[in-house]
Amino acid sequence: MEEKVRYLSRIYQHPDLGIEDIQKLAAVHEKVSFKKGDFILQKGEILNEYYILEKGLFRSFVHDYQGNDITIDFFSENDILIEVSSLFQRIPTQENIEALTDSVAYKIDFTDFQELFHKLGGFSEWGRSWMSSSLFSFKNRSTLMRVESARERYERLLKEKPTVGKMAPLKHIASYLGITDSTLSRIRKVR
Amino acid sequence: MEEKVRYLSRIYQHPDLGIEDIQKLAAVHEKVSFKKGDFILQKGEILNEYYILEKGLFRSFVHDYQGNDITIDFFSENDILIEVSSLFQRIPTQENIEALTDSVAYKIDFTDFQELFHKLGGFSEWGRSWMSSSLFSFKNRSTLMRVESARERYERLLKEKPTVGKMAPLKHIASYLGITDSTLSRIRKVR
């Protein structure tokens, strides 16, 4: 129990969140494990919880209009495992979220979240700030897609999420980067 | 005054926001006008307000590591004119935001925003929901960058923001789409 609080206080960092707040949060987080291949969300469902990923690797993906599997995002250790628009706007998602390795996470239900979001001022501040940095990184990604070459994007990914380079199958990485498997294979060959 | 309330109630739509809430919001929104070429934000500054754009067209842009001007986003009528991470995380921005036409907007200061955000439950819900749809559209954009051809992206933009096609200079549209001016010019030539 102590360990849960210690871990969550590393995730929920905000000047307005005191130790008692973290304890209230910890009380509604439940430890869960996943096997490689498990799904936490599938197209058409409404997400009812989110997870803090303590150990392991997930990816989210969609199918484009030609049926191709496109990786949207990778989630690695200490990331928040979530599909924001489905959870917060209560609408069916386009995305699927799948475990690429066995994993451990802390789960919190939407109703518990909602209650504390309105009760703890620091928590809603934390949430807004998490969302805004998440918005920033998607904005950034779409800029970098326009500006960097395939190799540059690959090298950036390796630097930012080293686990992905080691654990994710090449085809998922390729679709995440917006290139084909063959091209990624060739990029990898040369250093 | 009545007109301001009427207009803002079209923007701030949420089940938990009643007419009295909108009136409180309207009280802290101030009508402002801009001339073509005005900036509301420049690299290095911290944004202290946001705007609801009633009339006109803006764009945000950055310079990449080679000094090229890259358009990040266009803002047209009824859009929220904002740079989220600077405003909410109180950090200096990377972006510039510039009026492409004479414009009219409603301005709200961060301190007023902050007060009502914590006072009106419906307003923080509205904010979260606005952010999550904004997150969704950036996520979407970075997917479409990977999946669609240059011409498809251009045609989507025309459909989604028709004013942009008419008012924005070709080079800004091109950098928004991630292509060169020459290519966009050629795309336009053929229908």
Added chain:
DNA sequence: TTCATTTCTTGCCCTAGGTCAAGTATTTCA
């Protein structure tokens, strides 16, 4: 273990879009 499936590599050829540079057209503002 072995057979099947999935993952990755590689060769050959092709194309969307880039680069550069020289126009032409349109704005802008003195």
Added chain:
DNA sequence: TGAAATACTTGACCTAGGGCAAGAAATGAA
């Protein structure tokens, strides 16, 4: 209203990365 600046077009050529297909390697299920 006319000169300078900016916006747009177009041609000639080039290149990053795609498409396809065949094979090698790794994984996995029985």
